[in-house]
Each structure stands twice: as C-alpha cells, then as structure tokens.
Amino acid sequence: xxxxxxxxxxxxxxxxxxxxxxxxxxxxxxxxxxxxxxxxxxxxxxxxxxxxxxxxxxxxxxxxxxxxxxxxxxxxxxxxxxxxxxxxxxxxxxxxxxxxxxxxxxxxxxxxxxxxxxxxxxxxxxxxxxxxxxxxxxxxxxxxxxxxxxxxxxxxxxxxxxxxxxxxxxxxxxxxxxxxxxxxxxxxxxxxxxxxxxxxxxxxxxxxxxxxxxxxxxxxxxxxxxxxxxxxxxxxxxxxxxxxxxxxxxxxxxxxxxxxxxxxxxxxxxxxxxxxxxxxxxxxxxxxxxxxxxxxxxxxxxxxxxxxxxxxxxxxxxxxxxxxxxxxxxxxxxxxxxxxxxxxxxxxxxxxxxxxxxxxxxxxxxxxxxxxxxxxxxxxxxxxxxxxxxxxxxxxxxxxxxxxxxxxxxxxxxxxxxxxxxxxxxxxxxxxxxxxxxxxxxxxxxxxxxxxxxxxxxxxxxxxxxxxxxxxxxxxxxxxxxx
Amino acid sequence: xxxxxxxxxxxxxxxxxxxxxxxxxxxxxxxxxxxxxxxxxxxxxxxxxxxxxxxxxxxxxxxxxxxxxxxxxxxxxxxxxxxxxxxxxxxxxxxxxxxxxxxxxxxxxxxxxxxxxxxxxxxxxxxxxxxxxxxxxxxxxxxxxxxxxxxxxxxxxxxxxxxxxxxxxxxxxxxxxxxxxxxxxxxxxxxxxxxxxxxxxxxxxxxxxxxxxxxxxxxxxxxxxxxxxxxxxxxxxxxxxxxxxxxxxxxxxxxxxxxxxxxxxxxxxxxxxxxxxxxxxxxxxxxxxxxxxxxxxxxxxxxxxxxxxxxxxxxxxxxxxxxxxxxxxxxxxxxxxxxxxxxxxxxxxxxxxxxxxxxxxxxxxxxxxxxxxxxxxxxxxxxxxxxxxxxxxxxxxxxxxxxxxxxxxxxxxxxxxxxxxxxxxxxxxxxxxxxxxxxxxxxxxxxxxxxxxxxxxxxxxxxxxxxxxxxxxxxxxxxxxxxxxxxxxxxxxxxxx
Ligand SMILES: [Zn+2]
Numbered sequence: 001x002x003x004x005x006x007x008x009x010x011x012x013x014x015x016x017x018x019x020x021x022x023x024x025x026x027x028x029x030x031x032x033x034x035x036x037x038x039x040x041x042x043x044x045x046x047x048x049x050x051x052x053x054x055x056x057x058x059x060x061x062x063x064x065x066x067x068x069x070x071x072x073x074x075x076x077x078x079x080x081x082x083x084x085x086x087x088x089x090x091x092x093x094x095x096x097x098x099x100x101x102x103x104x105x106x107x108x109x110x111x112x113x114x115x116x117x118x119x120x121x122x123x124x125x126x127x128x129x130x131x132x133x134x135x136x137x138x139x140x141x142x143x144x145x146x147x148x149x150x151x152x153x154x155x156x157x158x159x160x161x162x163x164x165x166x167x168x169x170x171x172x173x174x175x176x177x178x179x180x181x182x183x184x185x186x187x188x189x190x191x192x193x194x195x196x197x198x199x200x201x202x203x204x205x206x207x208x209x210x211x212x213x214x215x216x217x218x219x220x221x222x223x224x225x226x227x228x229x230x231x232x233x234x235x236x237x238x239x240x241x242x243x244x245x246x247x248x249x250x251x252x253x254x255x256x257x258x259x260x261x262x263x264x265x266x267x268x269x270x271x272x273x274x275x276x277x278x279x280x281x282x283x284x285x286x287x288x289x290x291x292x293x294x295x296x297x298x299x300x301x302x303x304x305x306x307x308x309x310x311x312x313x314x315x316x317x318x319x320x321x322x323x324x325x326x327x328x329x330x331x332x333x334x335x336x337x338x339x340x341x342x343x344x345x346x347x348x349x350x351x352x353x354x355x356x357x358x359x360x361x362x363x364x365x366x367x368x369x370x371x372x373x374x375x376x377x378x379x380x381x382x383x384x385x386x387x388x389x390x391x392x393x394x395x396x397x398x399x400x401x402x403x404x405x406x407x408x409x410x411x412x413x414x415x416x417x418x419x420x421x422x423x424x425x426x427x428x429x430x431x432x433x434x435x436x437x438x439x440x441x442x443x444x445x446x447x448x449x450x451x452x453x454x455x456x457x458x459x460x461x462x463x464x465x466x467x468x469x470x471x472x473x474x475x476x477x478x479x480x481x482x483x
Numbered sequence: 484x485x486x487x488x489x490x491x492x493x494x495x496x497x498x499x500x501x502x503x504x505x506x507x508x509x510x511x512x513x514x515x516x517x518x519x520x521x522x523x524x525x526x527x528x529x530x531x532x533x534x535x536x537x538x539x540x541x542x543x544x545x546x547x548x549x550x551x552x553x554x555x556x557x558x559x560x561x562x563x564x565x566x567x568x569x570x571x572x573x574x575x576x577x578x579x580x581x582x583x584x585x586x587x588x589x590x591x592x593x594x595x596x597x598x599x600x601x602x603x604x605x606x607x608x609x610x611x612x613x614x615x616x617x618x619x620x621x622x623x624x625x626x627x628x629x630x631x632x633x634x635x636x637x638x639x640x641x642x643x644x645x646x647x648x649x650x651x652x653x654x655x656x657x658x659x660x661x662x663x664x665x666x667x668x669x670x671x672x673x674x675x676x677x678x679x680x681x682x683x684x685x686x687x688x689x690x691x692x693x694x695x696x697x698x699x700x701x702x703x704x705x706x707x708x709x710x711x712x713x714x715x716x717x718x719x720x721x722x723x724x725x726x727x728x729x730x731x732x733x734x735x736x737x738x739x740x741x742x743x744x745x746x747x748x749x750x751x752x753x754x755x756x757x758x759x760x761x762x763x764x765x766x767x768x769x770x771x772x773x774x775x776x777x778x779x780x781x782x783x784x785x786x787x788x789x790x791x792x793x794x795x796x797x798x799x800x801x802x803x804x805x806x807x808x809x810x811x812x813x814x815x816x817x818x819x820x821x822x823x824x825x826x827x828x829x830x831x832x833x834x835x836x837x838x839x840x841x842x843x844x845x846x847x848x849x850x851x852x853x854x855x856x857x858x859x860x861x862x863x864x865x866x867x868x869x870x871x872x873x874x875x876x877x878x879x880x881x882x883x884x885x886x887x888x889x890x891x892x893x894x895x896x897x898x899x900x901x902x903x904x905x906x907x908x909x910x911x912x913x914x915x916x917x918x919x920x921x922x923x924x925x926x927x928x929x930x931x932x933x934x935x936x937x938x939x940x941x942x943x944x945x946x947x948x949x950x951x952x953x954x955x956x957x958x959x960x961x962x963x964x965x966x967x968x969x970x971x972x973x974x975x976x977x978x979x980x
Contacts, residue, residue: 037894041591047692048571048593077805083829083851090809143825145814211909273853276861279696279803281726351669 001175007234008202008211011226013176015155015186016124016193017060023123024051024093024152029193038266044152045088050280057153058100058284060185061121062294063099064155067183067301068116074285075100075120077278082271094122094156106179107303108171108326115160145232145476161211162198166227166234167283173197173223176446178302178332183221188437190222191242197226201233211239213247217261219254229254233261276480302331309336313350323350326357333364341372347379355379361397371404378407388470391416416468422468424461425453430475432458443482454478493742493964494709494955496562497654500603503561506550510543511563521607521654526864529629530639530648532568533576534608539563542605547729556603559717562601565658567650568609569616571690571699572596579692580624581614583836584817594699594725595659595691595718602717607655610645614838615808616694618642619910622901623840630897631656631674633936637894640670640910647674657714658704663694664796665889665914667702668926671940672889675928677956680914681693682946683921684729686715687722695800695808696727698918708927708956712736715949717957732947739950741956743776748882748954750784752943753912755887761931765890769927771886773962774955776851784882788874791867792916796850797908798864799919805848806840811836843904868919875920879945884955888913889926889939902961913941922948927956929963 016247019029025042041049055187065072099120107113114199126147130140130362157176163169187194201213217233220226237247300308308460309327313319319327330336335356360367360375377397379451387407395410432439435457442453454475461474502508518536524529546556566572568640571589577585592600594736599606613623623627629644631637632652639648647670650658660667664679671678679702686701693699703714716736722728732979751771755762758766775781813832820831831897834877837845851860877884890910900907917924923946940959942952 046589046816047577047579047810048591048592048690048726049589050689052724081809083808083809083812085814085825088810088815090812091806140824192825224728272854274806274849274857275804276802276852276857279727280693311665319741379892446855475558 002235003410004205005203005234005238006206006209007166007201007230008161008163008204008214008228009169010161011159011163011169011172012194012198013065013157013159013173013242014124014198015180015184016158016184016195017057017153017155018187019054019056019060021054021056022151023057023114023121024151025053027151029152030148031190033148035144038148039150043088044147045090047149051093051278053281053284054153057121058286059294060183061100061119062286062291063298064119064157064180064185065104066158066295066298066440067179068101068104068106068119069120070101070104070116070292072101072286074098074283076283077121078275078276081274084125084128086144086147086150088126088147088150092123092196095120095183097235097283098283100286106172106175108168108175109303109306109324110171112168114162114168114172117158117160119155119157122154122156124149124154138365147263156184161202166230169199170223170227171231173226174332175302177223178334181334182301182305183298193221196221199226199230199233201230202247202371203234203237208404212241213249215249215261215462216245216251217254217361218251218264219256221256225254225256228259229261232259236261237242261304265399305336309349309353310340311355312340312343323353326353329361330356331382333361333367335364338370338372338375341368342376342379345376347376347383351383352379353397355392359393360400363400366400366403369403370400373405374407376400379409381407385470385473387411387416388468390467418439424465425471425477427461427464428474428481431457431464432481435460443477452480492709493707494713495706496710497564497713498626499656501560503546503550504555505605508561510546510550510605510766511540513561514543514563514607516605517613518657519647522653524632524654525928526656527630527635528632528648528652529627529653530610530654531565532578532580532611532624532626532645532646535575535606535672538575538603539607542543546603546605551740553795557597558602558713559657560603562604562608562657563655563715565608565610565646566606566647566656566755567612567643567658567660569612569661569692569694570596570659570676572606572609575609575746577609577692578625579615580612580626581838581841582625582818582838583811587816590688591690593723594658594687596690598718598720602710604657607647609648610643610658611665612645613642614841615692616642616661616663616699616802617804617844619665619669619907620895620897620899620900621645621648621670623838625630625838628897629934631894633675634792635895636896637936638673639895640667640673640890640894642670643678643704644670644674647671647676647678648706650674650676650706656706656710657862658716659696659714660702660704661691661697661699661701662914662918663800664918667704667908668914668924668939668941669890671865671926672937672941675937675939676704676706677708677925677927677960678939678951679711679715679925679953680917681719681949682714682729682733682923683918683949684727685719685732685949687725687728689722689829692866693803693941695803696807697803698796698800700918708953709737709958711925712953713863725787728815734950736841736950736953739891739954742763742950742954744774744779744955745959747774747779747884747951749774749779749781750878750882751781752788752789752878752885752886752887753783753785754789755885755941758909758912759891760893760932762934763891763893766930766932766938767940770959773959774886776956777953777962780882781886782882784918785880786878786885786916788867788870789916792919793872793908793912795864795867795871795919795980796911796915797862798845798851799868801844801848801849802861802864803940805845805852808837808841808845813814831925838957840904872920875916875922875945881917883944883951884948885943887941887943889941890914892935893932893936893938917943917980922946923952925956927950927959927963929947929959955967
C-alpha cells in the first residue's frame with residue numbers, strides 16, 4: 001500500500017451449499033452433468049411451477065451462521081427482478097431485508113476480527129456461454145444457456161468493510177473457506193466455482209477519514225486473485241485521486257490474465273431490481289430447538305482446532321514461525337485429524353505436524369481420505385527409528401495412493417529395514433578404514449573440517465548401506481568415535 | 484341416495500358418477516353425450532379453446548373396464564370436467580388464452596388435474612379465459628370472446644368465462660376455474676351457475692399458471708351447490724409442492740350441505756350493496772329474506788375497509804403480475820420473435836405475445852414496484868390489505884357469514900366495456916375483498932334481473948368457512964328453484980333414466 005493511504009475492503013462470498021438437492025426442487029445438486037439434463041419444471045421456471053424450500057439448505061445456512069457467530073433470525077424470501085437468459089424465471093429468489101443470519105464475525109489466524117453483516121440464502125442462476133468475438137452477451141453470435149446450476153443453493157456471506165490489506169483479505173477468504181468446509185456447508189473448491197468472491201474496494205487517507213468511493217470487483221476465483229485484484233484496484237484508485245480525478249462508483253471485472261480490473265457498469269446503469277416479498281414462499285421461522293440441534297452437529301471450527309494443535313506444541317510462546325504456518329495449513333486443509341491421531345499414538349507432535357504439513361498436504365484430497373490409524377502407525381515406526389525419514393516419506397506416498405494400509409508391511413515389501421546398532425557400528429568402522437586421511441582430519445580437525453567431513457562420511461555410510469541407515473544414528477556413531 | 488341427488492339436493496354430476504360406479508351407465512356413453520353437446524353447441528359459445536375428445540374417450544373406456552373389473556374409480560367416475568386453460572395438463576397445450584404460450588405443452592399435470600383423474604373424472608377440454616386471467620369478460624382472450632349461453636350477445640363474465648359458460652351450456656356438469664379477484668364467482672353469477680372461491684391455501688396452486696400468486700385460488704364451477712361441493716372436496720387438500728398450501732384444509736363440506744342456516748348470523752354487507760344495480764340489490768334483499776325465513780339472524784353490517792379493495796387490488800395484483808409474467812421472454816418456450824440480440828428478442832417477443840390488458844398490468848405493476856414509488860403504492864396497498872383483513876375480522880366477530888351481490892350488474896353486452904378499463908375493473912368490486920383477505924366466498928344463482936338474465940348472490944365467510952357458506956348456499960338454491968331454478972344441465976338431463 002502506498003504511504004499515506006489506507007485500504008478499505010468488504011468481501012461478498014457466494015458459497016454453493018453441499019446439499020443433496022437444489023434449493024427449491026428435487027433435482028440433484030450435482031456438478032458436471034451434460035447441459036440441461038439436471039432440470040425440472042421448478043428450476044426451469046416453467047409456468048405453474050412453485051418453489052419449496054429445501055430443509056437441508058436451511059440447516060446448512062444456520063450451520064454457517066452458527067460458525068460465524070451470527071444471530072440466527074426468522075427470515076423471508078424476496079424476488080430480485082431482472083431479465084437475463086440465465087435466470088429461468090427472470091427473477092432470482094433471494095433473502096433481502098430479513099436474512100437468516102446477521103451480525104456475526106470471523107476471527108483470522110493473526111487474531112484480527114472481521115465483522116459479518118449477513119449470511120443469507122439464495123438460488124444460483126444457470127450458466128451462459130456467449131459464442132463470438134466479444135465473449136459477452138453484447139455482440140455474441142449466439143448464446144447458450146445451461147440450467148443445470150439453476151436453483152443450486154447459495155449462501156452469500158457479506159463482510160463488514162473491516163479488511164485493511166490485501167493480505168488480510170486473502171487470510172479472510174482462506175479462513176472462511178476452512179470454516180465453510182468444517183461446517184459441512186461447502187467443499188470449498190474455488191476452482192470449480194463452489195466459492196465465488198466479489199470485493200468492494202475503496203481507499204482513504206487514514207483511519208479517521210471518511211470512506212472513499214468504492215468499486216465492486218467481480219470474478220475473483222482464487223485466494224491469489226483476491227489479493228492481486230485488491231492490490232491493483234487500490235493502486236488504480238490512488239493514482240486517480242492523486243492526479244485529481246474522481247473514483248467513479250462502478251462494478252469492475254477482474255481480468256486474471258491481464259492482471260487488471262476493467263469497468264463493467266457504473267452506478268447510473270445499475271438495475272432497479274424491484275425487490276418484493278416472494279408470494280410463493282412462507283417465512284422461515286426456525287425455533288430454538290432446531291437452531292440448537294444444528295449447532296450441536298457442528299464440529300470444532302478452525303480457530304479451536306488451531307488452538308488445540310498449538311496447545312499440544314507447548315503453546316503460542318513455544319511456537320516457531322514455520323510451525324505457526326504449518327498449523328494454519330493443516331487446519332485449513334482439514335488434515336489436523338491426521339496430526340492429532342499421530343500425536344495420540346505417542347508420536348512427537350512436531351514430527352506429526354511436519355509429516356502432515358509437508359508431505360500429506362501435497363495431496364490434500366488423498367490425505368483427507370487416508371485412514372488416520374495408518375498414518376499414526378507409520379509415524380510411530382519413524383519415531384522409534386525403525387524407519388528413516390526418507391523411508392517413512394516413501395511409505396507415506398504409497399499410503400496416500402492406497403488410502404490406507406499397514407505401514408510395516410509396505411516397508412517390508414520395499415526392503416526398508418533400519419540397520420541394527422551393531423551392524424551400523426561396523427559399517428562406520430569400515431568407512432573409517434577405507435578413508436583414512438579423511439578420517440584423520442575428521443578426528444583432529446577444526447570445526448569447519450568436522451562439519452564438512454561429517455557430511456562426507458555420512459554420505460559414505462549411506463552409500464554402503466544402500467540408504468538404510470538413519471541419519472541421526474550415523475551422526476551419533478561418528479561423534480562417539482571422535483571422542 | 485337418489486341418482487342426481489346428494490343430501491336431497493340436486494347434484495347432476497354426483498348422479499352421473501353414481502350411475503357409472505354402479506354400472507347403471509357407461510362412462511363412454513356419458514362422455515360421448517357431452518362431447519356431442521360440445522360439438523353442437525361450442526361453435527356458438529366458444530367456451531373451449533381445446534376439446535380433448537380422444538383423451539376423454541380413452542379415459543372413459545378405461546373407467547368402464549375398471550368398473551367391469553369390480554373396481555371403484557372414484558367419486559367423480561365418468562364425470563366430464565372442463566379445465567380453465569391456465570391449469571397445466573401434461574402433453575396438452577396450455578395457453579392461458581395468450582399468443583405468448585402458443586404451442587407450449589407442459590411436461591406435467593397440475594396437482595388438481597391429478598386429483599381429478601384419481602377421482603375418476605374425465606377431462607373433456609380446456610376452457611377459454613381472459614388472457615392470463617386478466618379481465619372480467621373473457622374478451623381479452625387471444626381466441627376471441629366466449630359468449631354467454633343465456634344470451635349470446637352478452638359476455639359470460641371472466642376471467643373463467645369459458646368454464647362458467649361450459650357448465651351453463653350443459654357441455655359438462657363441472658369445471659375448474661381460478662379466482663384472483665372474482666374470476667370464478669363473477670362469471671358464475673353472469674352465467675347463472677354456482678362458483679366457489681375457496682380459502683387461500685386449501686387448493687394447491689401447483690400447475691396453475693400464476694397471475695397474482697398471493698391472490699390466485701383454484702375453485703369449482705357447477706350447476707348446483709352439491710356438485711360444486713363435491714368437486715371442491717376432490718381437489719382440495721394439502722400439497723407439499725405448494726408452500727402456501729394449508730396443512731389442514733378444514734372439515735368435510737359434503738356432510739354440512741343440509742345443515743341449514745338456523746341460528747346463523749348473516750350480515751348484509753352495506754359496501755357491496757351500495758354500488759350495485761337496483762334489480763341486483765332486489766335479488767340480494769330477497770335472498771336475505773329467504774335466509775331469515777330459514778332461521779338466520781340477518782342484519783346489515785358495514786365493513787368500510789372493503790372500499791379500499793379495488794385500489795389495493797389494482798396495485799398488488801399487477802405488481803405480482805409484472806414479476807410472474809417476466810418469464811415469458813422468448814428464451815425457452817412459447818412465442819419467440821427472433822432479433823439481433825437477446826434484449827431486443829425479449830422485447831419483440833413480449834410486445835407481440837401479450838395483449839393490451841396484460842401489457843397494461845405489467846407496466847402498472849413494474850411502476851408500483853420501482854424504487855421511489857414502492858412505498859407510495861405497493862406498500863400502501865399492502866397496508867390497505869391488512870386493514871381489510873382487520874375489517875372482516877371484526878365483522879366476523881358479530882356474524883358467521885356476509886351476504887351481498889357477486890357483481891354489480893347482470894351480464895353486459897359484448898364490447899360494452901372493452902374500451903373502458905376502469906368500468907371493466909368495477910365488475911370485480913364485490914369479489915376482490917375476499918381475495919385480498921384470503922377468505923372463501925361463493926356465488927349462487929338467485930333469480931333474474933330486469934333483463935331476465937341471472938343474478939348471482941355472494942356468500943362470504945372467514946377462513947375455512949366453506950361448510951357454512953355452502954350450507955347457506957344450499958338454502959338459497961332450494962328457495963330459488965321455484966323462481967329461476969338452477970342452471971339446467973341439458974346433456975346430463977338427457978341421459979338420466
Ligand atoms: Zn429442478
């Protein structure tokens with residue numbers, strides 16, 4: 001951020017809910033089917049069809065509200081009227097002035113807190129494809145509409161304008177994604193459109209200045225885009241203001257390839273949506289019992305899970321910066337269950353965290369399917385010195401592919417057996433005899449020599465044992481002989 | 484129970500069903516007789532937009548097979564029923580009498596159509612209506628006006644004019660209509676048949692092409708009170724596909740039909756009487772005397788809030804219309820006028836597909852929902868609606884039912900009001916308040932006006948008071964039998980043995 005300026009960002013996140021069926025009909029809530037095969041009279045908006053609210057969608061919305069510390073309230077649905085071919089009824093059913101969740105907040109890993117103004121239910125639209133040079137509806141040769149997505153349940157989560165940096169915006173989206181996954185509401189797949197972000201961006205001269213004119217940026221499909229787009233947009237606005245030009249309130253599109261935002265439409269062109277109460281639906285009035293039942297089903301949330309891991313590592317004070325990152329990663333990816341299972345089996349927490357954050361996390365989807373018992377027993381073997389780090393990592397890759405299995409069996413099949421102390425000692429003796437001058441320098445040299453030659457001699461031991469020796473054990477043997 | 488009677492009341496439809504169920508008549512004979520009546524009479528009346536002769540014959544044959552096999556096909560076995568053409572019929576054109584829906588065949592049946600078939604009814608056709616149910620004379624139809632069987636120079640009323648005329652002409656003993664501001668009751672009155680607008684939420688709207696969702700309600704038209712009650716009984720009931728459908732739709736109506744009105748309090752509703760023609764008011768006064776003579780305590784009651792009805796209705800209904808009819812955009816079904824781009828295609832399709840009255844209401848509705856006007860118009864209308872409900876509520880603290888005319892006049896000549904929308908809108912001034920309140924109301928033929936045309940009197944009641952309304956209607960029907968008599972069902976009578 002340029003000196004003398006403060007960034008102000010509010011984010012609107014659309015989250016597709018992981019329900020079995022769509023929001024107002026019985027069509028499966030499925031991704032990737034042949035166009036227009038996952039439809040019925042209701043989600044096609046055929047004359048005479050009527051919507052019926054999906055109970056599971058309401059429960060997931062309440063779960064999100066609970067996870068975001070919102071007040072869950074009686075709510076209503078409105079019609080948002082506008083003509084567009086992807087909108088089967090030419091209106092969208094959405095919650096308007098009486099949303100189901102209001103006034104919550106999300107605490108980020110760095111301890112900062114972002115207010116949540118509301119998190120409301122609405123239906124998704126179909127998908128249009130415009131053929132022709134423009135790629136937009138204007139000037140298209142023809143347009144195709146796929147209504148498979150029409151009526152898929154969404155929760156739109158609107159933050160307060162509390163975000164003050166691009167990094168904080170990224171952290172917010174990451175944390176929100178982890179919360180949505182943890183609450184069972186979403187698969188969190190931004191790349192498949194399960195989460196879509198719009199950013200309201202403005203700048204001002206300082207914390208006490210009035211908010212500046214804001215622009216809304218659409219089409220942010222990754223955490224990285226969120227950060228880049230906000231940085232670009234802030235810079236654009238500051239440049240305008242510093243050169244004496246006004247920022248025009250408008251909707252802008254993020255062009256990922258060009259790395260810039262482009263104007264879509266200004267406030268004057270904004271549509272009058274003529275919201276009014278949806279007469280085909282009745283108000284939602286979840287009673288306390290229902291709200292509590294949903295809250296009871298909610299598992300531990302990312303913040304609590306991070307706290308648990310940090311506690312096992314000895315608390316905030318004992319935590320290194322890299323461990324803090326590792327904790328954030330495993331929780332965000334939903335892999336902390338593996339770390340906890342290994343720790344419960346007696347594996348040192350730092351080792352369990354290392355293997356989870358560095359190795360398991362490389363294929364998070366596979367790691368989420370991995371039996372935590374297999375993971376724990378593998379790390380127990382490594383901790384006991386029965387497998388070297390290199391061997392343990394190799395076995396872990398195989399476990400990830402297979403989704404589980406007995407690590408000892410896999411290790412044996414690969415011929416992984418650590419050398420016994422006795423045989424390691426004799427190999428070290430053999431290496432010493434085979435490299436007398438190096439050995440002499442190692443025993444009598446200065447620190448520099450010792451450091452260099454430790455590496456050399458360890459390499460020779462490894463070569464002699466075909467990699468079966470444990471690095472730590474070799475170091476101990478070498479050290480012992482130096483006296 | 485005799486053929487053609489139920490609880491001692493005339494019931495031609497019930498009689499036909501009884502004959503078919505007991506094997507005394509075949510469904511094929513019954514259906515053929517009515518199809519002949521339609522073939523002979525419909526060209527002069529234009530009650531049907533579509534006669535489903537082949538479908539009807541197939542259904543009738545199947546019913547006869549089932550009866551022969553010892554099955555009971557249901558309480559409407561073999562009874563020909565007409566459907567207003569805004570009720571979706573699977574694979575069969577459903578037009579709302581609009582060019583906009585030209586060629587559209589719904590892939591599904593409305594819930595009420597399914598219920599009719601389960602009760603053994605035979606759907607004989609789709610009836611003409613004002614375009615998208617917007618009108619009071621069936622003159623805004625893209626298929627030309629329906630004529631009143633009592634006087635073919637006159638309108639049948641609307642918007643369910645085709646359904647009312649079909650019953651009045653004896654083309655079928657039963658028909659379904661929809662009532663948003665009087666569209667069942669007003670044509671029933673003008674054609675001299677019985678029409679019931681049930682409590683909002685008692686009959687599923689699933690498959691009823693929406694006009695104004697918070698007001699629309701499907702209901703029966705029949706030659707007699709007992710038949711109307713029977714059809715209501717068949718189609719009503721909770722439907723999980725309609726979120727506004729009531730969980731409990733009230734006690735059975737048929738056992739209440741012969742209950743009479745002894746001890747009931749009935750209010751003669753001042754505001755409904757004040758705008759009506761003298762001959763219509765005279766009929767209402769006679770009805771009040773009949774009810775009083777049958778033991779009801781009749782007194783005049785004023786519900787001033789009712790005067791807000793017409794204005795509130797013409798803000799709320801168009802507002803919902805503007806949204807409900809947005810989907811006719813030329814993209815997926817119905818009429819499409821191709822153009823350079825999507826917006827122009829939308830505009831051209833809607834410009835050509837909708838008639839002037841529909842366009843007028845869409846524009847009005849769009850306006851009253853617009854930013855800056857919404858509070859002055861739409862929200863104000865909602866407040867008026869609440870006051871009407873409160874007004875009725877206080878009246879029903881003092882009486883059980885209200886009585887008044889169904890329409891201010893008898894059937895008017897075709898073309899008389901087409902150039903004057905406000906005059907046309909006034910035809911519904913007596914019926915609109917019940918829609919705004921969500922209350923049931925029925926129109927019962929009761930004598931004739933100075934012109935010899937039928938007059939309908941209206942019985943209004945609170946939520947789920949259909950049994951009481953129909954019991955009082957039966958008393959009026961019995962009393963009027965001597966004077967004008969219930970509408971003859973010629974085809975049905977011809978078949979009775
Ligand atoms: Zn569907």
